[in-house]
Amino acid sequence: MEQEHTPQAAPDFKYCHESRVFKTGRVFPNDVNNHKTLFGGKLMSTIDEVASISAMRHCRVNVVTASADSVDFLLPIRPTDSVCFESFVSWTGRTSIEVFVKIISENLYTGERAVAATSFLTFVAMNEDGTTAPVPAIVAQTEEEKLICQSADERSALRKLRRTSSKKLASLLSTTKYWE
Numbered sequence: 001m002e003q004e005h006t007p008q009a010a011p012d013f014k015y016c017h018e019s020r021v022f023k024t025g026r027v028f029p030n031d032v033n034n035h036k037t038l039f040g041g042k043l044m045s046t047i048d049e050v051a052s053i054s055a056m057r058h059c060r061v062n063v064v065t066a067s068a069d070s071v072d073f074l075l076p077i078r079p080t081d082s083v084c085f086e087s088f089v090s091w092t093g094r095t096s097i098e099v100f101v102k103i104i105s106e107n108l109y110t111g112e113r114a115v116a117a118t119s120f121l122t123f124v125a126m127n128e129d130g131t132t133a134p135v136p137a138i139v140a141q142t143e144e145e146k147l148i149c150q151s152a153d154e155r156s157a158l159r160k161l162r163r164t165s166s167k168k169l170a171s172l173l174s175t176t177k178y179w180e
Helices: 040-059 143-149 152-172
Strands: 013-015 021-026 062-075 081-092 095-105 113-126 137-139
Touching: 013 040, 021 040, 040 062, 040 081, 040 095, 040 113, 062 095, 062 152, 081 113, 081 137, 081 143, 113 143
Parallel strands: 013 137
Antiparallel strands: 021 081, 062 113, 081 095, 095 113
16 A cells, blocks of 8 residues: 655755665676676666665655766676665755765675766656656765765756757657668
C-alpha cells in the first residue's frame, strides 16, 4: 500500500550534509567488462540512484533526472575493490538541483583508497500533479563542500548552453526509420 505524501513548507535553505548519501558495494564477476574492470553502465546506474536520493532528501518531493552533466572515469575499479558512492546537493536553481557524486575505490586486500570517478547530475523537482516544485537554496559548510559548490554557477551556465545546443541538434536529426 502506497503512503500518501503531504508536502510541507520548504525552508529557505538546507545544508549540503542534509542531502548526503553513502552506498558501498562489492565488484562481482558479472559487474565487469572484458578488461576485468567495473562496467561503466553499472557505475552510472548507481550514480543516478544515489544522486536521486540526495536530490529528494533536499527537496522532499519527487525528482526526475534532467541530465548526467558529467561522469569522469579516473581510475579502473577492479573485482578486488569495494566501491563507495558519496553524494550531496551542490547547487540549486528555482526548481533544479545539481548533485555531486564522488566514487572511491578501496582495494580490499591492501586498504588503498582512491577517487576513481566523479560525476555531476541535474534533477528537476516535481509536484505530484507534474508541475515543477521550488527547492530550497543550498549552504556549504566543509572545505570539500565549498570547493565543489563554488564552481556551480559556471557549471549551470555550461548546462544551459549545452541544452540549447542539444535541442538545436535534435531539431535537425531525422526520425525516419532506417529501412524507409
